[in-house]
Amino acid sequence: MSKTPELIVNDLRVAVEGKEILKGLSLQVAKGEIHALMGPNGSGKSTLANTLMGHPRYEVTGGEILFKGLSILEMEADERSRAGLFMAFQYPVAIPGLSVANFLRSALNARLVRPETNGSGTMPQKKGIAPREFRALLKGQMALLKMDESFATRYLNDGFSGGEKKRAEILQMALLKPEIAIMDETDSGLDIDALRVVSDGVNALAGPDLGVLVITHYQRILNYIKPHRVHVMVDGRISVSGGPELALELETRGYDWVRNGKEVTAP
Amino acid sequence: MTTADLQIQERNLFTDWSARATARAADAGEPAWALERRSAAAATAAAMSYPDRGDDLWRRIDFRTAEAGIAGLDPFAPGPRARGVDDLPAPVVARMAGEAGNAGLLVQRDSDVVLEQTHPALEKQGVVLCSMERALRDHGARLADTLGALLHADEDRYAAISETVRSGGAFVWVPDGVEAALPLRLFQWMDGPGRLSAPRSVIVLGRGARATVIEEQLSATAEGLALHLGGTEVFLGDDAKLVYGTLQDWGRNVFHYGNQRARIGRGAELQWIQTLLGGRVVKSHSYFDLAGSGAQAFVHGFMFGDGRQHFHLHTLQRHLADHTTSDLLIKGCLKDHARSVYQGLIQVSEGAQRTDAYQANRNLLLSDTARADSIPGLEILANDVRCTHGATIGNVDEEQMYYLMSRGLQRSEAQRLIVEGFFVPVLDRIPLESVREQLRDAIEHKIG
Ligand SMILES: Nc1ncnc2c1ncn2[C@@H]1O[C@H](COP(=O)(O)OP(=O)(O)OP(=O)(O)O)[C@@H](O)[C@H]1O
Numbered sequence: 001m002s003k004t005p006e007l008i009v010n011d012l013r014v015a016v017e018g019k020e021i022l023k024g025l026s027l028q029v030a031k032g033e034i035h036a037l038m039g040p041n042g043s044g045k046s047t048l049a050n051t052l053m054g055h056p057r058y059e060v061t062g063g064e065i066l067f068k069g070l071s072i073l074e075m076e077a078d079e080r081s082r083a084g085l086f087m088a089f090q091y092p093v094a095i096p097g098l099s100v101a102n103f104l105r106s107a108l109n110a111r112l113v114r115p116e117t118n119g120s121g122t123m124p125q126k127k128g129i130a131p132r133e134f135r136a137l138l139k140g141q142m143a144l145l146k147m148d149e150s151f152a153t154r155y156l157n158d159g160f161s162g163g164e165k166k167r168a169e170i171l172q173m174a175l176l177k178p179e180i181a182i183m184d185e186t187d188s189g190l191d192i193d194a195l196r197v198v199s200d201g202v203n204a205l206a207g208p209d210l211g212v213l214v215i216t217h218y219q220r221i222l223n224y225i226k227p228h229r230v231h232v233m234v235d236g237r238i239s240v241s242g243g244p245e246l247a248l249e250l251e252t253r254g255y256d257w258v259r260n261g262k263e264v265t266a267p
Numbered sequence: 268m269t270t271a272d273l274q275i276q277e278r279n280l281f282t283d284w285s286a287r288a289t290a291r292a293a294d295a296g297e298p299a300w301a302l303e304r305r306s307a308a309a310a311t312a313a314a315m316s317y318p319d320r321g322d323d324l325w326r327r328i329d330f331r332t333a334e335a336g337i338a339g340l341d342p343f344a345p346g347p348r349a350r351g352v353d354d355l356p357a358p359v360v361a362r363m364a365g366e367a368g369n370a371g372l373l374v375q376r377d378s379d380v381v382l383e384q385t386h387p388a389l390e391k392q393g394v395v396l397c398s399m400e401r402a403l404r405d406h407g408a409r410l411a412d413t414l415g416a417l418l419h420a421d422e423d424r425y426a427a428i429s430e431t432v433r434s435g436g437a438f439v440w441v442p443d444g445v446e447a448a449l450p451l452r453l454f455q456w457m458d459g460p461g462r463l464s465a466p467r468s469v470i471v472l473g474r475g476a477r478a479t480v481i482e483e484q485l486s487a488t489a490e491g492l493a494l495h496l497g498g499t500e501v502f503l504g505d506d507a508k509l510v511y512g513t514l515q516d517w518g519r520n521v522f523h524y525g526n527q528r529a530r531i532g533r534g535a536e537l538q539w540i541q542t543l544l545g546g547r548v549v550k551s552h553s554y555f556d557l558a559g560s561g562a563q564a565f566v567h568g569f570m571f572g573d574g575r576q577h578f579h580l581h582t583l584q585r586h587l588a589d590h591t592t593s594d595l596l597i598k599g600c601l602k603d604h605a606r607s608v609y610q611g612l613i614q615v616s617e618g619a620q621r622t623d624a625y626q627a628n629r630n631l632l633l634s635d636t637a638r639a640d641s642i643p644g645l646e647i648l649a650n651d652v653r654c655t656h657g658a659t660i661g662n663v664d665e666e667q668m669y670y671l672m673s674r675g676l677q678r679s680e681a682q683r684l685i686v687e688g689f690f691v692p693v694l695d696r697i698p699l700e701s702v703r704e705q706l707r708d709a710i711e712h713k714i715g
């Protein structure tokens with residue numbers, strides 16, 4: 001592809017509480033592409049996802065992250081989100097007392113009323129999305145994800161089942177319309193039907209305007225969400241990259257052959 | 268001046284107040300037994316000094332500023348009679364949110380009840396809603412064994428002062444078997460500094476009766492001390508059910524000490540909601556007597572302090588009979604230099620077997636200079652009971668902040684949503700949507 005990828009990660013080094021987790025990781029994701037990232041437990045996949053999203057606890061000690069040509073290292077998570085980055089959490093966080101609907105409306109409005117674009121003087125405070133319009137939008141998206149309407153009034157991730165949490169993540173992604181989305185083990189904990197619903201949801205959003213990085217342990221989801229590229233991460237680095245067949249190979253051979261350090265670069 | 272001089276001066280003050288209060292009350296037709304209590308209380312007040320550090324219920328709050336200014340306060344500031352809602356102070360009218368016609372209304376302004384507006388629907392049912400002054404005249408027999416039955420003048424110095432200059436307050440009476448057709452709304456307003464307001468209210472629900480009562484305390488912030496020393500006694504007959512909300516939002520110059528008592532009869536249920544938002548130094552004692560077999564109390568409350576506000580909330584869940592349940596949740600949120608103390612005691616008396624008592628206190632600190640203390644206590648004399656309590660104090664959860672911010676919400680907005688959510692379990696209990704909405708606004712305003 002000739003155009004510059006929206007997301008470029010170059011030789012990224014990240015430490016958590018003084019311990020280096022990412023040790024020179026490079027990766028590029030462009031809009032229109034689907035990448036899968038696999039790798040053994042503890043190899044640093046979630047660390048990568050959270051570092052990209054701007055979690056304050058992950059300290060970037062080297063390398064760079066470019067989003068749409070600009071470094072985002074100095075941006076807080078909210079700015080990154082409004083710039084078009086999204087991460088579906090491996091473990092979504094519960095916020096008791098905050099309804100799904102109230103949360104989503106606030107998140108949408110945060111995109112409409114952007115204080116940092118308010119450079120000179122005061123921008124007329126926009127009212128945000130009209131309640132009726134919002135309800136229709138939410139209802140439509142929830143129907144696509146086969147979520148019961150009562151979901152909107154429940155408190156965010158509070159007492160949600162594992163599957164409900166993952167659906168709620170996709171619902172957020174659908175409403176926020178990111179340009180690059182990172183999905184951290186969105187498939188784990190889903191039953192077969194839920195996996196299909198969630199995958200359909202992602203596929204409905206995928207297309208020329210969205211780049212996706214699917215973090216997973218299982219080939220299974222890749223039957224639904226077809227990746228263009230598959231990367232294997234071991235000990236804080238991408239050790240192998242290849243086409244979709246790489247995922248199948250991992251499924252049968254496990255990680256040991258990659259871990260053993262043979263740099264096999266598939267086509 | 269010497270201590271002896273001060274004591275004489277103080278005795279003179281209380282004697283003067285007692286004389287004036289008694290004269291006014293006698294004019295208003297207060298029965299002799301009530302008048303006698305006032306004079307007795309004046310003597311008690313003079314005999315009791317400022318609660319010292321040895322008093323476990325007073326050592327964590329500082330009322331000395333109020334104490335120093337007490338002689339300059341007017342306990343008899345008259346409130347202008349209102350012919351209708353339109354004559355009331357604008358903030359009170361705003362709180363009614365256009366629903367004044369859908370409730371029984373009683374409004375106190377400084378020392379006087381200025382509006383008593385029952386409703387034909389309530390009158391038809393025999394529901395009584397009137398000022399304490401009128402009730403002492405017209406319903407003396409009903410008050411003789413309720414007023415002062417749970418709350419005594421010798422409780423402490425301020426309870427005694429309050430009884431001495433008692434002014435205003437409401438009387439609510441719901442006959443046996445009646446479910447009040449409309450909510451009853453009580454307002455207390457203070458017009459400015461320099462006032463001492465001391466209303467006493469009595470709420471009585473007969474056997475199987477049901478009602479919703481909401482009391483709101485409001486004033487505008489002004490320069491100078493004001494003191495509010497109120498008391499409320501609630502009586503639930505067998506199988507009665509009361510939803511009672513007491514919502515305090517005084518101006519920041521007000522020192523507040525409120526005493527609430529409830530006695531819950533056999534099989535009766537009390538839903539109690541208490542919120543503390545306003546005032547400068549605020550102390551509140553809410554005691555719940557589960558007096559009849561199977562009685563239940565569900566208590567939800569919050570304190571939200573900012574600036575240099577200081578709150579002290581003391582609750583007592585007193586299980587006096589078997590198979591009684593109490594379930595209490597108090598939330599505290601503090602910003603700036605605000606401080607809160609929650610002191611909660613569960614008592615289970617000997618005969619109160621199969622008691623189920625629960626007490627939770629959750630605190631959220633929004634600044635490094637805010638402080639919350641939680642002091643739980645259990646006194647259990649029965650052996651077959653379930654009592655649990657727990658307290659937490661913490662800052663806004665960083666993972667929650669990150670999660671919300673990762674969806675594009677600014678830090679301040681994310682915090683606002685988390686803090687609002689923190690109050691929701693209490694807000695959800697408030698029976699009237701318009702009142703809930705106003706509290707939500709007040710909270711939002713306070714978050715800033
Ligand atoms: N906040 C943290 N504090 C301390 N250690 C952390 C933190 N986050 C990650 N780590 C450590 O970094 C390493 C990588 O963790 P990470 O969660 O990124 O792995 P992962 O590849 O996502 O694993 P999994 O497949 O189990 O989800 C682990 O050793 C983990 O313990």
Ligand SMILES: [Mg+2]
Binds near residue numbers: 045047090184185
């Ligand atoms: Mg992970």
